[in-house]
Amino acid sequence: MAVVFDKPHALIDVPLHYCPGCTHGIIHRLVAEVIDELGIEGRTIGVAPVGCSVMAYNYFNCDMIEAAHGRAPAVATGVKRADPENNVVFTYQGDGDLASIGMAETVHAAARNENITVIFINNAIYGMTGGQMAPTSLPGQVTQTSPYGRDPKHCGYPIKVCEMLSELEGPEYLERVTVNSVKNIRTAKKAIKKAFQNQLDGKGFSLIEVISSCPTNWGMTPQAALKWIDEKMIPYYPLGVYKDRSAEKEAE
C-alpha cells in the first residue's frame, strides 16, 4: 500500500512537550519535511533558543545545539563559519528570544548576510515563563506583565521584525507567514524551503517569521486562537515577502 503521509525522518518520534493547540508542532514538522526533501539532515546543525522551543534539540534528528537566551544567531554564525561548505545551519527562535534579548544578534547576523536560516516564531507572548508581555505583544493585549493591556505610552509599541530588517542592505530573504489554515501552512512550507535553499545556494541570511498561536497564555481554545491570528495578529503583522534580493536583482 502506498504511504501518503508519514513522519519526517528529521523529526524524532517522541511526544512533544508543547501545549495542546500550540502551533510549534506544525512548524517543527514543516522544518523537518524541508530537511528531508532537500536531503540535508546529515549536514544540518540546528540551534535551539531559550523559551518554549528550548527543547527542540530533543525533537530534530540532526545535530543540535542549545544556545543562551537570544544568542542563537551568534552561535549559528560560529557553526556556519566553522565549515561554510558543509554545514547547513538553522536557528529556531521565539519572539522574546529573537526580538527582545537577542535583537542585536539578530540585526547584525542579518546585516552581515550571514548564510544561515532563521525560523522566527511570533506568538506575541512569552510562553515558557507563563505569559508575559513580549516585544511583539499587541497594543492593548492583556498579559501577566501588562494586566491592564499593553499601553504603548508606557511600554512602547510592538516590533515588526520583517519590516525593520527589510531596511537593511544585508539580508537575502524575509517573509512573514502563518500556520492557522491548510492554505497558510502550504505557503509557510514553501517559504521555509526557500529559506533553506537560499543557504544551499550561498545566498545568505533568510528569516521566516511564522505568526503562531498560544492558546494557553492567550486564554483561548485552540480554534479561537487560530481565529485571533486572522482577526488581530495579521492586521498588525501583514503576511508576505518583505525582501527577496535575488528576485529584486532579476527584476532590475
Add this chain to the structure above:
Amino acid sequence: MADKVLMKGNEAIAEAAIIAGCRHYFGYPITPQTEVAAYMAKKMPKIGGCFLQAESEIAAINMVYGVSSTGKRVMTSSSSPGISLKGEGLSYLAGSDLPALVVNVQRGGPGLGGIQPSQSDYFQATRGGGHGDYHMIVLAPASVQEMAELTVKGFDLADKYRMTSMILADGTMGQMMEPVSLDFDINPQPEKPWATTGTKMEREHNIVNSLSLVPEELEMLNMKRYERYKVIEENEAMYEEYMVDDADIVIAAFGIAARVSKNAVNEARKQGIKVGLIRPITLWPFPKAPFEKAAETAKAFISVELSMGQMIEDVKLATNCKRPVTLCNRVGGMIPSPEQVLKAIIDVNNGGVK
C-alpha cells in the same frame, strides 16, 4: 636554539594561537588588547582562517560557543569590562563542557575603570566568572615568551579537559615587547566525538546543551565536572619558585607583580634578608603545595598584587593561615615599584606585621 623575534605580548598570543591550530577568532575592540584582534584580522584571511569582528562581547563569546560545538579550536580576547559581558557565555561553555581559549588583558576597574594594567579580575577568573558552580583553567604569564607558551598550553588543556582556559594577563604583559621563541612542540588535537559536525546519517544526533531540568541529573553533572576539576588540581598546577628554600619571608606574586617582586627579592638578599618568591603560573588550579611546604619553615608571607587583595585569600587558604600574610599593592592602573616591595619586605622583617 631557535631564532627569537621581538613581539608585543598581545601579538605573541595571536601568533601562538595560530601555531596551535586556532583558525577562528571573534572579538570586539577594547583597550589594552586590541592588537590581538588586529593581528588576527591581518593573518587569518591569508591562512584560510576566520577573523570576525562581533557586534558585542556577548556575540563574540557565543560565536566561540558555536565554533567550539563543531570541535574546532577557537578563541576570543578582551579586557576586564568586556570579560564581564562574556561572563554569560563562559558559564554556558562550562555547562556544555566546551573547550575554548579566552584572553583577559586586565585593566583597572570596577565599571569602565581605566586602561592601565591591573590584576583586579583575579576573583572573577579563579571563581569561574559567570553563574553556577564551575571553574576555568587560569594561566598567568609573566613574560611575552609565556604569553605565547601559555596560549599553546591553554588550547591543549582546554581540549584535554573540555573546558575554558583563560589567559589572565594585564596591560603591561599585553603591551610590552620582548624577544620570543615561537618554536613549540604542537601536540595532536584529541578526537571530539561529541562535536556537532553533522550526523552524516552515520550516527545518532549529537546535542551540545547546558539545560538539565531534572535536579538529580543536574547534580550528577556538577559532581562529575568537579571530579574532573580534582584531577586538574592534582596534575596541572604550575608555579615558579625563586630562593624559597631558606626563606624567612615568602612573596606570592604573579604576572607583572612577580617581575617587580623578583627585583625586590634580589635587593633584599643583598641586604641579608632571607626572602624568596613563589610565582603561581596557574591561578586555578592554585599551586597549593609550594605554599603548604613554605609555611612549615617561613615566618611570614607577603602577597604583592595589582588589586585590593584578591590572591591573598588563596595564599591564606594554601598556608592554612599558619603564618601572617600581608598585602603589598597598588591599584587603579598603578604598579608597585621594587622599592615599595622592598620596603614591605623590610617592614615584615623588622616584625612590623600588622
